[in-house]
Amino acid sequence: MKRRKFLKNASLTGVGLAVGSAITSCDNKVEGQKIPVKENAESKAVLPVVVATWHVEEATAKAMDVLQSGGSSLDSVELGCKVEEANEKGQSVGKGGLPDREGNVTLDACIMDQNGNCGAVVYLKDIKHAVSVARKVMEDTPHVMLAGEGAKQFALESGFEAEDLLTEASKEAWKKWKVEAKYKPIINIENHDTIGMLAVDKNGNVSGACTTSGLAYKMNGRVGDSPIIGSGLFIDNEVGGATATGLGEEVVKTIGSFLIVELMRQGRSPQEACEEAIGRIVNKPGKDYKDFQVGYIAVNKKGETGCYSIHQYFSMTKFQDGENKQIQSDFYNKV
Numbered sequence: 001m002k003r004r005k006f007l008k009n010a011s012l013t014g015v016g017l018a019v020g021s022a023i024t025s026c027d028n029k030v031e032g033q034k035i036p037v038k039e040n041a042e043s044k045a046v047l048p049v050v051v052a053t054w055h056v057e058e059a060t061a062k063a064m065d066v067l068q069s070g071g072s073s074l075d076s077v078e079l080g081c082k083v084e085e086a087n088e089k090g091q092s093v094g095k096g097g098l099p100d101r102e103g104n105v106t107l108d109a110c111i112m113d114q115n116g117n118c119g120a121v122v123y124l125k126d127i128k129h130a131v132s133v134a135r136k137v138m139e140d141t142p143h144v145m146l147a148g149e150g151a152k153q154f155a156l157e158s159g160f161e162a163e164d165l166l167t168e169a170s171k172e173a174w175k176k177w178k179v180e181a182k183y184k185p186i187i188n189i190e191n192h193d194t195i196g197m198l199a200v201d202k203n204g205n206v207s208g209a210c211t212t213s214g215l216a217y218k219m220n221g222r223v224g225d226s227p228i229i230g231s232g233l234f235i236d237n238e239v240g241g242a243t244a245t246g247l248g249e250e251v252v253k254t255i256g257s258f259l260i261v262e263l264m265r266q267g268r269s270p271q272e273a274c275e276e277a278i279g280r281i282v283n284k285p286g287k288d289y290k291d292f293q294v295g296y297i298a299v300n301k302k303g304e305t306g307c308y309s310i311h312q313y314f315s316m317t318k319f320q321d322g323e324n325k326q327i328q329s330d331f332y333n334k335v
Contacts (some may be wrong), residue, residue, distance in 0.1 A: 034067065039198070044320075045322070046303050047200055047202050047203075047204060048073075048199065048303075049305065049315065050197065050199045050308075050318070050319045051316055051318045052195055052197040053195055053197075053243065053297055053315075054314075054317065055317060056084055057248065057317055057319075057326065059080045059081065059317070060197070060317045060324055064076070066079050067199060071161050071202070072114075072201060072205070073201045073206060073207035074135075074207040078111060081093075082129050082132065084211070086168075088188055090293055091157045091170050091214060092194065092215075093211055093212055093213055094129065094130065095163070095165045095167065095213040096165070097165060099216070100220050101181070101218065103174055105125070105128035105165040105166050106123045106213070107124045107211070108212055108214055108223055108224065108297065109209070109212070110209065110210070110226065110228070110229055110232065111134045111138060111208070111233075112229060112235040114207055114237040116235070116237070118235075119134040119144060119173045120229065121146055121147070121151040122151070122220060123223060124147075124151045124152060126158075126163060127155045127299075131209050131267070136154070136191065137276075141154070141335070172184055174217070181217075181218035194210060194232070194245040195212070196226070197212055198297065200301060200303055204302075205237060206301060207240045208235045208241045210233040215248070225248035226248060230258035231248070231251050231256060231257060231258070232244050232248065236261050236265070238301070239264050239265045240264050240299050241257070241298065242258075242272065242298040243257055243258050243296070246294035250281055251281075252282075253281075256280075257278075257296070259277050260276075260296060261298075269304060269308075270306030271305075271308065277308075279332070281294055282332055289310050291299050294310050295309035297316045303320065307329040308330055309329050309330075309331045310331060311333050315329055316329060327328055
């Protein structure tokens with residue numbers, strides 16, 4: 001996944017995690033490298049459309065293939081996210097994700113369909129495709145969320161295979177971090193991110209999914225915004241959908257994805273809604289937004305899209321009208 005260097009303090013409870021050289025930096029931030037052209041508000045309304053956080057053209061290509069083959073928007077986002085969950089080189093989603101402080105890879109994911117049904121898993125170990133387990137929770141249980149050993153047990157009973165998610169690359173990165181294990185702000189080093197994906201099929205039906213291995217070297221048991229319906233993801237088929245990436249603690253505090261969808265219901269464009277949601281974070285009293293990053297993407301039923309972040313170098317991948325491309329997000333902190 002080419003989506004590192006996300007200009008964020010790796011903060012957990014007000015104190016950052018020292019990451020060091022173990023973390024791979026985003027290709028977009030390499031000195032002298034061309035940055036994709038910024039494209040945000042009032043994009044043309046063409047269906048079907050798929051959008052996702054970060055540089056994930058293979059994932060959006062898979063999702064669009066599902067839609068063009070007659071599949072549902074729900075199938076589209078699940079299968080699209082699974083591409084990244086299986087990508088061992090992307091150390092923030094699925095297999096190969098960076099572990100917590102104890103060396104455990106734990107996954108969080110959620111999914112939501114056009115009818116308002118949703119499912120989620122948190123603190124899931126040893127199961128690569130957390131997004132698919134979340135869908136099983138939605139479709140095969142009376143619950144919305146399963147956690148920890150219960151989530152793993154359900155996954156195994158549902159036919160998923162257990163496997164070690166800690167790759168050698170992620171294990172070595174964790175060992176290097178443990179040498180000093182400092183918890184202080186380190187700006188411009190990103191040690192977690194997420195794939196959030198939204199799809200609208202040709203009939204205007206909207207679904208979304210979000211999956212992550214969470215904050216690298218987090219405290220054992222930490223859960224961010226990604227599996228929380230309304231925070232990391234929200235869908236309303238009358239309006240559209242939104243999803244988030246970045247420091248989950250800050251997204252949860254403003255219920256960001258739900259906020260964006262409600263703003264679109266009130267008549268805001270996806271771009272305007274994303275900008276307002278970022279504004280709700282940065283304008284909180286006493287909030288030093290310079291120490292962390294949050295990014296949002298959104299789509300409405302017509303196929304218009306938006307993306308916005310606190311700091312530069314967040315990007316969205318959009319597949320629409322035959323073109324699958326990365327879009328550099330506009331951002332708040334231009335100082």
